[in-house]
Amino acid sequence: MTATTSTLGFAILAVLARADSTGYEIAGRMRHPIGRFWTASYSQIHTDLQRLLAADLVEYATAPGPGPQDKKVYSITAKGLGALRDWVTQPPRPQPERDELVLKTYAAWLADPATLIEMFRTALRQHEERLAEYESAWVAVEERAPAFGTPGFGNMATLRCGLTYERHRAEWCRWMIDQLSRSLEPS
Amino acid sequence: MTATTSTLGFAILAVLARADSTGYEIAGRMRHPIGRFWTASYSQIHTDLQRLLAADLVEYATAPGPGPQDKKVYSITAKGLGALRDWVTQPPRPQPERDELVLKTYAAWLADPATLIEMFRTALRQHEERLAEYESAWVAVEERAPAFGTPGFGNMATLRCGLTYERHRAEWCRWMIDQLSRSLEPS
DNA sequence: TCGGGCATGTAATACGTTACATGATTCA
DNA sequence: TGAATCATGTAACGTATTACATGCCCGA
Known part of the structure; x- marks a missing residue:
């Protein structure tokens, strides 16, 4: 029952470890500069953010934002920072190369x-x-x-x-x- | 209605352009040496092979093989070779990098x-x-x-x-x- | 006799992309 | 007025991985 965080989940945590951000802002950083070594669309980030939330690795504060809904400013929790730190030094598992x-x-x-x-x-x-x-x-x-x-x-x-x-x-x-x-x- | 061949489809054609092979043999080449720049499991190859067959890009001859079913030795058709040749010089579309x-x-x-x-x-x-x-x-x-x-x-x-x-x-x-x-x- | 290689195939699940749907603000 | 940016979210589809299922032959 150990909730496994996906690689994208850690990419999101890595962004939030630098600065609190909305989902939209995370998507922007995923295009640049992270896009050179990891890519994700907003949809994917949105879905993953819900999982991180459920696992208490991130939390958010609502703020009045443009559009009909409030904007959610996500930040990394202490638990999330710990998980990220552990993951960083874990040897990467072999990935499929495609060129x-x-x-x-x-x-x-x-x-x-x-x-x-x-x-x-x-x-x-x-x-x-x-x-x-x-x-x-x-x-x-x-x-x-x-x-x-x-x-x-x-x-x-x-x-x-x-x-x-x-x-x-x-x-x-x-x-x-x-x-x-x-x-x-x-x- | 133009049946678009996937990149994996062309990888399979590239194998068959070198030598007629069974699906199992194609999977082997996909591990080595092609695995360094393109990966695919047997399941995926099997599915794609059916599509290539439907599009007349490959054909097969049956031969008595181990196991309950006959083995199928696939070969590339003239049409398949043409498609492969065209594809090779087409500039590769930008791919998502993930490292x-x-x-x-x-x-x-x-x-x-x-x-x-x-x-x-x-x-x-x-x-x-x-x-x-x-x-x-x-x-x-x-x-x-x-x-x-x-x-x-x-x-x-x-x-x-x-x-x-x-x-x-x-x-x-x-x-x-x-x-x-x-x-x-x-x- | 038991594991590994040869050989086929299906099904469930996970991952990723694209399209859709909404709506305010800003700038040309 | 119309496009771009900010901002949320859902749904459909396509691709890829993993597990499953079958079964022969060969060598240790």
Whole structure:
């Protein structure tokens, strides 16, 4: 009868550990910046929030809000903070990887190389854009040098992951383009 | 009324484009080597195979097999091969990213650094193991230098992606361990 | 003889997305 | 006036996981 909290539940708790928020605001943070490593729609958050409420991991205060209903400002409870802390250091269980581009690559030998080059060039451009975005954010974060124990540490650490990820992706796309180009003009 | 094939459907077609297989064999390939970038259980494959059959993208020949029922050896049809070829060069639609370790990292500032170091050390070890595995496979593949137009090209290209991915992950884990260590012993 | 691999299939449940429904405020 | 943002919530659908059910053959 141990109420198991879903991963999304912990994502919500992680948001509330930083600041009290309405469901709508949580959804906003789920799009950005959390969207890079965890996604959820408002509907899903709403449902999960009810479960967290039932398990006393969050609570809310009502406030007059726009629209017909009151708005509910959620906050994390002491119990919720404890559950979140425990979860953080628990080794992540193996997740199913799903990457459409790599799956296409697996079957790429069947297709037209010139069209494939175009596809990878598009992908490369997107990764380079994101990389540039992350790199400028990195400069800003490095100056501040956020200490462990402050939310800024979480921001820096996840940004660092995004940074090396985009570098890896861009590198791979360039390699793919190079390989495919060679297959077009043999020496 | 255009029967849309799911991504898993194309994964199945990609397997059958390489060799005729039973559903059970497809499930095996879905675990390895495809499991690194696309996962599916037998149940799911079975259901999808029926849809591909209805859409004439695959066909099967019965053969006496173990167990009470005949075994069905599936193969890709000309129509299926055409659909697969078209799909390969279509730009992948943006997928939701979900990475539990990074989500934990986002909330890591709340937890105990020493325990976190342990968690990242475990992750690092796993990535290094996989990297070593991929690197030895790479040596073998580079020698053969598979040409475009052969399935070997798909193997090499996906392996290359795995290689740079594991390097990025290992690098990030080392950075995390370093950062967390600093927070333990301040100068 | 007992477990594991080969091989098929169904059913229940959980998870996630999309569409729907309501309605105030703000800004162009 | 009309779209965008803030804010709640429900319902339908589709996808994915887990458990179940059957049964042969092979090797320890």
